[in-house]
Amino acid sequence: xxxxxxxxxxxxxxxxxxxxxxxxxxxxxxxxxxxxxxxxxxxxxxxxxxxxxxxxxxxxxxxxxxxxxxxxxxxxxxxxxxxxxxxxxxxxxxxxxxxxxxxxxxxxxxxxxxxxxxxxxxxxxxxxxxxxxxxxxxxxxxxxxxxxxxxxxxxxxxxxxxxxxxxxxxxxxxxxxxxxxxxxxxxxxxxxxxxxxxxxxxxxxxxxxxxxxxxxxxxxxxxxxxxxxxxxxxxxxxxxxxxxxxxxxxxxxxxxxxxxxxxxxxxxxxxxxxxxxxxxxxxxxxxxxxxxxxxxxxxxxxxxxxxxxxxxxxxxxxxxxxxxxxxxxxxxxxxxxxxxxxxxxxxxxxxxxxxxxxxxxxxxxxxxxxxxxxxxxxxxxxxxxxxxxxxxxxxxxxxxxxxxxxxxxxxxxxxxxxxxxxxxxxxxxxxxxxxxxxxxxxxxxxxxxxxxxxxxxxxxxxxxxxxxxxxxxxxxxxxxxxxx
Numbered sequence: 001x002x003x004x005x006x007x008x009x010x011x012x013x014x015x016x017x018x019x020x021x022x023x024x025x026x027x028x029x030x031x032x033x034x035x036x037x038x039x040x041x042x043x044x045x046x047x048x049x050x051x052x053x054x055x056x057x058x059x060x061x062x063x064x065x066x067x068x069x070x071x072x073x074x075x076x077x078x079x080x081x082x083x084x085x086x087x088x089x090x091x092x093x094x095x096x097x098x099x100x101x102x103x104x105x106x107x108x109x110x111x112x113x114x115x116x117x118x119x120x121x122x123x124x125x126x127x128x129x130x131x132x133x134x135x136x137x138x139x140x141x142x143x144x145x146x147x148x149x150x151x152x153x154x155x156x157x158x159x160x161x162x163x164x165x166x167x168x169x170x171x172x173x174x175x176x177x178x179x180x181x182x183x184x185x186x187x188x189x190x191x192x193x194x195x196x197x198x199x200x201x202x203x204x205x206x207x208x209x210x211x212x213x214x215x216x217x218x219x220x221x222x223x224x225x226x227x228x229x230x231x232x233x234x235x236x237x238x239x240x241x242x243x244x245x246x247x248x249x250x251x252x253x254x255x256x257x258x259x260x261x262x263x264x265x266x267x268x269x270x271x272x273x274x275x276x277x278x279x280x281x282x283x284x285x286x287x288x289x290x291x292x293x294x295x296x297x298x299x300x301x302x303x304x305x306x307x308x309x310x311x312x313x314x315x316x317x318x319x320x321x322x323x324x325x326x327x328x329x330x331x332x333x334x335x336x337x338x339x340x341x342x343x344x345x346x347x348x349x350x351x352x353x354x355x356x357x358x359x360x361x362x363x364x365x366x367x368x369x370x371x372x373x374x375x376x377x378x379x380x381x382x383x384x385x386x387x388x389x390x391x392x393x394x395x396x397x398x399x400x401x402x403x404x405x406x407x408x409x410x411x412x413x414x415x416x417x418x419x420x421x422x423x424x425x426x427x428x429x430x431x432x433x434x435x436x437x438x439x440x441x442x443x444x445x446x447x448x449x450x451x452x453x454x455x456x457x458x459x460x461x462x463x464x465x466x467x468x469x470x471x472x473x474x475x476x477x478x479x480x481x482x483x484x
Contacts, residue, residue, distance in 0.1 A: 004099055005106070009469045013126035017468075020118055022096035026082040027148040029093060030054040033078045033121075037142055044129055053155035054078075054144035060128055062137040066483040069136040073163035074127070075433065076120020076170050077146035077153075081253055081457045084111040086208070086260060088459070107462040115463040116456045117146065120169030123472055127479070135479035139163045143433060146170075147255060147457075149186070149394030153433035158440050165407045165445045167478070168434050172450030174467045175415065179408055179447060180427030182216065182344075183372065183398030183435055184365040186254050187379050191323055191388040192357040198244050198311040200266040202304040203275060205233060207250070209296035212259030212458040215347035216365055216430030219257070220331055224294045226250050226261035227348045227360075229286055231324030233299075234263065236278050238321050241271045244311035245320060251350035254363040254394070255431075256457040258349065266311045276301065312353075320358050323386045324351065327360060328378070333371055342429045344371045360388075365429060367398050397435035399446075401427055408447040414477045418470075449475065 005014040025033040037056040041048030048058045056078070062069055082092035088110035090098075098109035107113055124140045127133060139161060144152035171178040207226045227250040237243050243265050250261025267275045283299045290297055312320065333344040344366035351360045362379060366372035376392055383390040408425070415423040434446050452467035454460070 004101060005465070008465055010126065010472050012129065013122045013472050014468070016125040017118055017122035018099065020121055021099055021114060024093055024095065025079055025114070026092045027079040027145045030078050030144040034142070034144070037078075040125060046128060049160065051155070051157050053152050055152045055156055056142040057160055058128060058140045058142070060138045060140070063134045063483070066134065066136050069483060070165065071137040071139050071163040072135075072479070072482060073139045073141060073161060073166040074124050075141045075143065075166060075168050076117045076124065077143045077433070078117070078121055079145050079147050080114035080116065080118065081112050081147050081256060083212070083253065083256060083458055085459050104465050105462050106465055108459070111459055112457065113461040113463060115453045115461060117170045119450055119453070119463065119468065123169060123475060126472070127476070133476055133479060134483050136482050146433060150396045150431065150433050150436060153436045154396075156440075161441060164441070164443050166434070166437060167407065167411070167475070168432060168446060168448040169450055171428055171430065171432060171448035172471070173452045174450070174471050175419070175421065176424045176426055177408065177411055177447050177449055178428045178432070179405060179425055180367065180401035181399040181432035181435055182365040182367045182429050183369060183396055184363065184431050185372065185376070185392055185395040187362045187364065187376065188391045188393070189323065189327075189360045189362070189379065189383055189388040190357060190391070191320060191360070191386060193312045193316045193320060193353070195310045195355070196313055197308055198266055199306070199308050200244070200268050201272055201306050202246060202309065203265050203267050204302040204304070205230070205263045205265070205279060206300040207261045207297075208300060209294070209298050210259040211293045211460060212257045213460070214430065214456040215255050215257050215349065215363055216345070217428065217456065219345045219347060219429065220342045221293065222291050222330070223257055224286070224290050224297055225329050225348055226258040227324065227351045228329050230261040230263055230351070231321060232286070233279060233282050234265070234321040235325050236282050237265065237275060238318050240274060240278055241268065242314045243267050243275075243317060244314055245317040245353070246309060246311050248351055248353050248358065253457060254349045254361060256349065257347060259458065261351070266309065269306055272303070319386060323360060323382075323388060326382055326386070327362060328375070332375060333366070333368070341427065343368050344375060345429065346375060365431060367427065367429070369398065396431055397439050399432055399435040399438055402445070405445050405447060407445045410481065411447050411449060411478055414481055415474060418474055418477060
C-alpha cells in the first residue's frame with residue numbers, strides 16, 4: 001500500500017492512522033475497527049480481548065528489566081463523529097475517510113477527519129508494535145461509542161484493568177494537560193403537533209455556512225447555532241402573518257454545535273414578498289452579530305409552486321416556534337476565579353419533525369452536578385409550559401480534580417525536559433471517560449495528553465502533523481522514564 005504520509009515522522013504511527021482512516025468507525029459501527037485491533041494483536045503476539053460493547057483490551061508485558069513494574073493504562077476511543085458538508089457525497093458506513101495534506105496540516109475532504117480520537121488509536125498501535133521502546137507493562141484500552149454517551153466506558157469489564165495510573169489520549173492541545181472534566185446528560189423534548197390540509201406556497205429555508213464544532217470545547221466562543229437561528233427566523237415570520245410549518249430538521253449529533261438547519265413553511269400567496277423581505281432582514285441582522293468564524297453564514301430560500309399539503313396547524317406552529325426560541329443554548333455558568341472557565345452549558349443539538357410532532361434535543365454539560373440538576377429542572381418546567389414531554393438520558397460523570405497526581409507531575413517533568421517549557425494544567429468543559437474511571441477504579445491516577453487538532457466534530461477538523469510527531473515523542477519519553 002502506498003501511504004500518503006510515508007515521508008512524515010513518526011512513520012509507523014501515521015501509517016496506523018491512515019489504516020484506521022480507511023475503516024468506517026462512526027459511533028455504533030465499531031465492529032470492524034475492533035476486529036482490526038484483534039487481528040493486530042494476534043499478528044504481534046499480544047493478548048487481546050473484545051467485550052460485548054466492542055471495547056478492546058490489549059496488554060503488553062514490560063520491556064526487558066521492567067516486567068515487574070506497576071502497569072500503565074493507555075486509553076482512547078475508536079469511534080468518530082460523522083459529519084460532512086451538505087454537498088459532499090460520502091457514506092460513513094462504508095466509505096474510507098479521504099485524507100488531504102496541506103503543508104503541515106492533515107484534514108479530510110469535506111468530512112470529519114477522525115483525529116478525535118484516531119490519534120490515540122494510532123499512537124497505541126505504534127507503541128504496541130515497537131519492541132525497541134522501553135516501557136512498563138501496558139494495558140491499552142480502546143473504548144467504543146464515546147461520542148454518543150461514553151457507552152463503551154460505561155460498559156467496560158473493570159476487573160480486567162489492573163493499572164492504577166492512566167494516560168488518556170483524548171484531550172489536548174500539545175503542552176496542555178487536563179486533570180478534570182465536565183459531566184453531562186442529554187434531554188429529549190417531544191412536542192405533539194397537529195396537521196391539517198392547507199393551501200399555500202411552500203418556502204424552503206436553509207441555513208448554511210456556520211462553522212459548528214465541539215459543543216464542549218467550543219461552546220464558550222459564541223458560535224452560531226443553526227437551530228437557534230431557525231427559531232429566530234420562524235418567530236419573525238409567525239409574528240408577521242399566520243404561517244404553517246411543514247418540516248424542520250437541523251443537527252444530528254448531541255455533542256456538536258449544529259451547522260445547518262432546513263425548514264419548510266407554508267405561506268399564503270399574498271404574503272410571499274413580505275416573507276422574503278423578513279428572511280432577508282433577519283439574515284442581515286444575524287450576519288452582523290456572528291463571530292468571525294461564522295463569516296460564511298447565509299440563508300438559502302427556495303419557493304415551490306402553490307398547492308395543497310399536510311401542514312402543522314398555525315396554532316401548533318407557534319407552539320413549536322415558542323419551544324425553539326426558549327430552549328437554552330450556550331454557557332450557563334462561568335467560574336470567574338479560573339479565567340472565566342465555563343462550568344455549565346447547554347447545546348440545542350438537534351430538531352426533527354415527523355408526522356406526530358417534533359423532537360428537540362439538548363445536551364447539557366457541567367462540572368457542578370447540582371447546577372446540572374438545576375438545568376434539567378428548568379427544562380422540565382419549560383416542557384410543562386409548552387406541552388412537551390421530557391426524557392433525560394446518557395448521563396456521564398464529571399472528573400473531579402485531584403490535588404496530588406504523581407502521573408501528572410511525571411508527564412509535566414518529561415515535557416519540560418523535552419521542550420524547556422512548563423506544561424499547562426487545565427480542566428476541560430468537554431466530557432471525558434476519565435470521569436467514569438475515577439468512579440469505577442478506586443485510587444486511579446490520571447492525566448490527559450494529545451496533539452494540536454482543531455475543528456472537532458465538524459468537516460473543518462484538522463491535525464498538525466508536526467505536533468502529532470512531537471507529542472508521540474513525549475509519550476514515548478514518559479514511558480521510558482517510568483522505568484527509571
